[in-house]
Amino acid sequence: MPETNSNTENFPPSENSGVWLVKIITGPFLIILLLIHFIVNHFIGQNGLLSYTDVINYYKNPIIPIMEILFLVTVIFHSSFGIRGIILDLRPTREMMKIIDIFLIVTSVTAIVYGTWLVITIASIR
Amino acid sequence: MSKTNTNQPSPKNILSWFNPIGKQTGGLAFILNRVTAIGLTLYLYVHLIVLGQLANGPEAYDGFVSLMNHPIIIFGELLIVAAGIMHGLNGVRIILTTFGIGVTHQKLQFYILMGIALIVILIFAVRMFNA
């Protein structure tokens, strides 16, 4: 008999509607935040790219660091859950999935912590 | 009943995701979404690392930016902009169809959204190459 049973019989599902909702809720926020990001960086900049001075001035407005940190957290969540979904398409074993989850959590947390530190550093430059 | 082991679902078929032969509109949208997803994720982490240059002061960062003014790099940046816009609008299609909005016209939805994407990308292309 070909394999028909799912792993979920004995374990909780590795993916469910909650995971998917994270992706589609972060998605629309990212469309807006990314558009702002693209416009600021590729439209408004004098030479199509912001200089160091441009960036420092931009970050002086207190809304910007908050927006950028939110942008970072949203994009990390969206991309990590998205990549996780792609990996799940390859149906790794449960043990392999645990390792992948740990890797994704570590890279995500590192990226968020590093990015937040960078934003605060830039925003603090006067 | 005899059977062979070929032709079965397997992670080895991963390249079939990206094979456009035999795929129709929605299948091509799937390829586009997957390629842009992977590309944007890789770029995201590279981008975060590269932005660390900002912490090294104006000389380091502005020196790096002047390197980035090469047409090939600008084209690469445009590809990122294009990927972001296409992935985002394809995502809109996924959200709308999941909630039943336009699900019987998903091909038309894709064409319209990619049409919008193309216009936006062209606007960015003109701006980025004229700067």
Next chain:
Amino acid sequence: MSDIKWNITLKIYRQKENEPSHYQDFFIEVDPDEYVLDAIERVWAFQDRTLVFRHACHHSTCGACGMRVDGVEKLTCITSIRSVTKDGATLKVEPLRNFPVVSDLAVNMGSLYARMETVKARSILPITEAEIETPKSEWNNTDDQYIRLSDCIECGLCISACPSAATSPTYLGPAVLAGAQANGNPIDPSLVKLLDSEDGLWRCHSAFECTAVCPSNVDPGRRIMNLRTQVISDNFHKLFHKTQGKTDE
């Protein structure tokens, strides 16, 4: 049928047990308004009796003759030769993907049938569930006066076309999810965990290849989306009632 004759080459996938797969060319004269299955049958009858393929009703009711014709999933009994090739051309015929090959063009469909049983897919449905109306909050067997056969003929074309089914051996697949959706609302509690999982609804990435190739108006893509909405809505209600329960304590 007209008097026009075409000369085409059928490039057919051959696979016997313990032998490597290969393609074999068969030159055949056809009436372009005949069907691809007719051509394959004539190849078997007059050129190679070892060619194995599946066929039965010849009118798109049994789902037996599903194959890939030039890379696209088709029911070969209703695919005219004129619609897929031209005089003098080569037509590639391959078995469906994502099912183990038994021999040549015949695949083992057991996983599909077993999964349809797992989700308790029914062949006879009340009209509303068959037509994907907004599911009623409760379906009662005596509610609907009119019933009809389910559109799904379990041909497997959708599973062959699905990109997620290519890499995930335990993914239920479009036909099975559509079968589960057609059972109506509420979702059978014993199935919720399976549907709301990595082997169920969330392996679908909205490629809609299933809908594109379905020969029988099932529209599996739409049914999967409908089932997702049901599952999300049910989960919200459960969450709300759990929260309510906590505040009531």
